[in-house]
Amino acid sequence: MSRVTGASGLRPLHLAILLFYGAFLTWPALSTGYIPSRDVLIHLLWSMNFSNQLWAGEWYPRWLDQMNGGLGSPVFFFYAPLPYYFTALLKPLFHADPEGWHQLGVAASAAVILSGLSAYLWLRLFVGAAAALVAAIVYMSAPYHLAFDLYQRFAFAELWAFAWLPLVLWGAYATVRGSVKAPLSLGLAYAALLLTHLPTAMIFSPVVLAYAAFCAGWGARVRGAMVVAGAMALGIGLAAAYLVPALATQHNVSLSDMRVGRFSYSYHFLFYGPRFDVDIANMVTQQGWYAAVMIMACMAASFMVERALADAEIRQARFWMSVAVLVFVMMLPVARPIWNILPPLQAIQFPWRFNILLTLAMASLIALWMESKARKPRPNLISLMIVCLIVIGQSLPTLAIYLALSASPGDPGMDKMFAQFGTINVEAKEKVLAARMAIDVAEYRPRWVPRELNNTSEALRVSLTEMHAAFSDRDKGTVAILSRSPRRILLAVNMPAEGWVKVPHFYYPGWRAVTVESGARLAVRPSIPEGLLEINARAGRHEIIIELVTSMTEWAGWAISGSSIGLLGFIAYRTFRRKNDDQIS
Numbered sequence: 001m002s003r004v005t006g007a008s009g010l011r012p013l014h015l016a017i018l019l020f021y022g023a024f025l026t027w028p029a030l031s032t033g034y035i036p037s038r039d040v041l042i043h044l045l046w047s048m049n050f051s052n053q054l055w056a057g058e059w060y061p062r063w064l065d066q067m068n069g070g071l072g073s074p075v076f077f078f079y080a081p082l083p084y085y086f087t088a089l090l091k092p093l094f095h096a097d098p099e100g101w102h103q104l105g106v107a108a109s110a111a112v113i114l115s116g117l118s119a120y121l122w123l124r125l126f127v128g129a130a131a132a133l134v135a136a137i138v139y140m141s142a143p144y145h146l147a148f149d150l151y152q153r154f155a156f157a158e159l160w161a162f163a164w165l166p167l168v169l170w171g172a173y174a175t176v177r178g179s180v181k182a183p184l185s186l187g188l189a190y191a192a193l194l195l196t197h198l199p200t201a202m203i204f205s206p207v208v209l210a211y212a213a214f215c216a217g218w219g220a221r222v223r224g225a226m227v228v229a230g231a232m233a234l235g236i237g238l239a240a241a242y243l244v245p246a247l248a249t250q251h252n253v254s255l256s257d258m259r260v261g262r263f264s265y266s267y268h269f270l271f272y273g274p275r276f277d278v279d280i281a282n283m284v285t286q287q288g289w290y291a292a293v294m295i296m297a298c299m300a301a302s303f304m305v306e307r308a309l310a311d312a313e314i315r316q317a318r319f320w321m322s323v324a325v326l327v328f329v330m331m332l333p334v335a336r337p338i339w340n341i342l343p344p345l346q347a348i349q350f351p352w353r354f355n356i357l358l359t360l361a362m363a364s365l366i367a368l369w370m371e372s373k374a375r376k377p378r379p380n381l382i383s384l385m386i387v388c389l390i391v392i393g394q395s396l397p398t399l400a401i402y403l404a405l406s407a408s409p410g411d412p413g414m415d416k417m418f419a420q421f422g423t424i425n426v427e428a429k430e431k432v433l434a435a436r437m438a439i440d441v442a443e444y445r446p447r448w449v450p451r452e453l454n455n456t457s458e459a460l461r462v463s464l465t466e467m468h469a470a471f472s473d474r475d476k477g478t479v480a481i482l483s484r485s486p487r488r489i490l491l492a493v494n495m496p497a498e499g500w501v502k503v504p505h506f507y508y509p510g511w512r513a514v515t516v517e518s519g520a521r522l523a524v525r526p527s528i529p530e531g532l533l534e535i536n537a538r539a540g541r542h543e544i545i546i547e548l549v550t551s552m553t554e555w556a557g558w559a560i561s562g563s564s565i566g567l568l569g570f571i572a573y574r575t576f577r578r579k580n581d582d583q584i585s
């Protein structure tokens with residue numbers, strides 16, 4: 001590249017513009033937290049339970065004790081936790097928000113604002129401040145980012161992924177350009193991405209390596225890509241506490257449910273939704289229009305850059321145009337054979353997820369286009385502004401709807417959500433009722449739980465009523481819960497003879513039961529057909545401790561992360577010591 005301007009950093013005026021613009025874009029979430037979108041209820045419940053357990057002293061809540069009406073959920077053995085740490089940190093600021101709406105809304109707003117700031121910092125490495133500002137604004141308000149991920153779907157984790165992608169690219173660019181500190185930043189940013197949204201990390205990682213090879217220049221491409229790959233490997237190590245259990249224990253839940261039926265990747269190509277599911281058909285059509293607008297913006301920018309900039313900027317524009325075309329094709333039905341032969345690709349679930357990379361490519365190309373205005377000011381600038389307004393305009397109708405909703409009377413909460421959904425359809429009402437019971441999504445339920453319990457809140461409600469109403473029997477003995485906390489239950493048992501005791505808690509590998517008096521280990525199994533925890537209690541009166549012990553995969557993850565933190569500290573020490581020695585000499 002011919003210029004590196006990143007040393008000038010973020011200008012105060014541009015910082016203020018991005019902060020105020022981000023607050024405007026996310027005002028419904030920022031002001032009330034009330035966003036009645038597709039997946040907001042489940043993220044609200046996860047956030048609320050994660051926050052409660054974190055502030056109760058469990059610094060990495062994997063098992064959410066109060067999900068599924070108190071039967072528990074292993075969701076954070078598999079779902080990336082970092083975005084929920086942000087909501088948890090906000091909990092002390094919102095004492096009058098028991099359901100956690102405002103925490104979630106402010107965290108979502110922060111994700112959008114941070115994405116604009118990180119995009120600006122990355123783009124400042126190779127374009128001027130004004131060009132980076134315009135492109136960051138477009139990145140924040142792109143339709144897939146704002147209209148879909150925030151307001152229509154509330155894809156909370158993917159929303160936060162937008163904030164880390166530019167920082168990873170910043171680290172890759174600076175690394176291959178010789179910065180001794182950049183690999184550390186790259187490793188941390190990549191770890192943050194892995195701890196935020198694994199599907200995005202999967203499709204983004206090849207782009208990072210290709211970008212590093214491209215930016216390194218012809219003579220150092222292999223070395224540059226290897227250094228970047230090493231920094232990314234460090235990021236994987238830092239995130240291993242999450243990654244190892246998440247990848248090694250997927251057989252304990254029903255993650256395969258995310259790849260069948262209406263969730264199959266084959267039904268989510270752009271403009272190619274199934275006729276039997278109107279909601280999916282409408283969604284992929286809308287996604288198709290979003291992608292079409294963004295790819296046309298990329299083409300316009302690429303055409304103008306070819307005519308106005310120097311060779312280095314033109315090569316970068318060609319790189320990002322190639323990325324844009326590739327990811328656009330991967331979202332079309334013509335790419336089905338590629339998806340069919342690559343099972344790991346199917347793990348990202350929806351082809352339209354590639355829109356996140358298309359948004360990133362578009363931001364880079366618009367930044368380069370804005371930079372080229374110095375060569376051809378008037379026609380270039382006018383056409384650029386028109387294209388930017390067209391892109392941003394795709395999000396404005398959705399933003400207007402939610403601005404109106406945020407101004408409606410009443411406090412945000414489940415009751416307001418129910419009233420809002422009550423005017424839409426029966427399915428939406430059922431989602432609210434399920435949320436009242438804190439029912440988790442089916443794919444994160446233990447695999448021993450029957451499907452009918454996954455798909456209807458009524459079955460779970462009946463089961464819980466039976467379990468809590470009469471947790472004793474004169475002939476079979478009595479059982480009482482003395483105390484309960486996440487990953488630990490204390491029972492008082494009085495049994496006339498040895499027998500199996502059913503506990504109102506989901507079974508999951510790792511639950512261990514021992515008697516308090518002797519420490520004797522008791523057999524544990526899943527009940528049939530509910531998939532609840534059953535313990536083989538001995539005759540007599542005694543107390544039993546049931547604990548979800550730390551598994552070998554958890555210990556392995558912590559060991560790798562701990563070693564990676566030590567390595568990070570050692571590299572940082574050597575880096576800064578070398579810098580100080582160079583300054584002294």
